[in-house]
Amino acid sequence: MADVIDDKIKNYRTAPFDARFPNTNQTRNCFQNYLDFHRCNKVLSGKGQDSSPCEWYQRVYKSLCPMSWVSLFYQKHL
Amino acid sequence: MAHPTQLGFKDAAMPVMEELLHFHDHALMIVLLISTLVLYIITAMVSTKLTNKYILDSQEIEIVWTILPAVILVLIALPSLRILYLMDEINDPHLTIKAMGHQWYWSYEYTDYENLGFDSYMVPTQDLAPGQFRLLETDHRMVVPMESPVRVLVSAEDVLHSWAVPSLGVKMDAVPGRLNQAAFIASRPGVFYGQCSEICGANHSFMPIVVEAVPLEHFENWSSLMLEDA
Numbered sequence: 001m002a003d004v005i006d007d008k009i010k011n012y013r014t015a016p017f018d019a020r021f022p023n024t025n026q027t028r029n030c031f032q033n034y035l036d037f038h039r040c041n042k043v044l045s046g047k048g049q050d051s052s053p054c055e056w057y058q059r060v061y062k063s064l065c066p067m068s069w070v071s072l073f074y075q076k077h078l
Numbered sequence: 079m080a081h082p083t084q085l086g087f088k089d090a091a092m093p094v095m096e097e098l099l100h101f102h103d104h105a106l107m108i109v110l111l112i113s114t115l116v117l118y119i120i121t122a123m124v125s126t127k128l129t130n131k132y133i134l135d136s137q138e139i140e141i142v143w144t145i146l147p148a149v150i151l152v153l154i155a156l157p158s159l160r161i162l163y164l165m166d167e168i169n170d171p172h173l174t175i176k177a178m179g180h181q182w183y184w185s186y187e188y189t190d191y192e193n194l195g196f197d198s199y200m201v202p203t204q205d206l207a208p209g210q211f212r213l214l215e216t217d218h219r220m221v222v223p224m225e226s227p228v229r230v231l232v233s234a235e236d237v238l239h240s241w242a243v244p245s246l247g248v249k250m251d252a253v254p255g256r257l258n259q260a261a262f263i264a265s266r267p268g269v270f271y272g273q274c275s276e277i278c279g280a281n282h283s284f285m286p287i288v289v290e291a292v293p294l295e296h297f298e299n300w301s302s303l304m305l306e307d308a
Contacts, residue, residue: 014174014190014229022168024250026231026257063174063190064257066233 005053012056015063026064033061034073079211079271088245091270091291092262094165095247101157108150169261171229175220179232179239179252179274182281186220194305200284214271219288223297224264232258237279243272243289251276264291 021029037057044051062070080088090096176187180197187195201215222228232241234252241260242249245268250260264270272287292300 012190013172017168017170024258024260026259027255030257059190064231066176066178066231066257067187067189067193067195068178068235
């Protein structure tokens with residue numbers, strides 16, 4: 001399972017089509033991946049496991065979210 | 079690029095835009111035929127001395143001029159629906175670019191691998207080199223690899239803007255707080271111009287968009303150069 005994810009991350013080109021967000025408005029897609037990344041990190045680090053699978057969500061939200069939005073999310077996070 | 083006295087659309091650089099062009103020709107031809115027919119009938123009616131007092135009703139002609147328009151409408155609707163569904167096809171992009179509208183310039187971000195971002199201001203008229211286009215050239219162009227599906231996510235940082243490139247068949251509103259997705263494939267290399275399409279203040283006419291489609295190796299060289307300069 002981990003190899004599949006590692007493969008996907010290694011061959012990453014850009015955020016693939018996500019069937020949960022099929023329409024023009026991708027705002028939620030960006031935010032959902034940002035949330036999923038942080039939740040994934042929290043859960044896996046909490047259990048003391050390797051959090052490298054969470055890198056997928058990070059790559060996707062970095063592809064989708066504008067850089068100014070990412071800094072805003074981080075500011076509000078803190 | 080538009081040429082002087084141009085009446086039709088710009089040359090298409092995207093398969094869906096080509097389809098739209100052909101459909102437009104098809105629908106316009108039907109409209110022109112009908113208009114010519116109606117104009118001819120009106121002129122014929124008005125310019126004759128003959129009168130006919132004895133026609134009361136006629137089933138045949140009534141059937142013909144009900145069925146024929148229905149058939150014509152179906153002939154217009156079928157290609158239209160085909161293109162509509164073609165535009166909605168799921169595409170798997172190779173590259174994601176964010177186009178952020180500001181007052182009064184666009185900024186482009188390529189963040190799939192590294193954090194590459196740059197602003198794109200219009201070249202003022204007095205700084206144009208010979209051969210460049212007035213109000214259309216920018217200092218930095220949005221470079222894309224040709225024949226690759228590209229996803230553009232359009233948004234704005236202040237007021238409403240709209241990112242439009244007619245040759246690529248793209249027009250997408252830039253709304254602050256919202257990320258709108260548009261997709262295209264540049265099927266040929268070239269430089270494609272567009273302009274902001276939503277009124278956004280004093281310099282709304284002076285924030286053009288230039289997309290340059292190049293082979294993949296050139297795109298990779300360009301992005302390395304841009305990252306070094308940044």
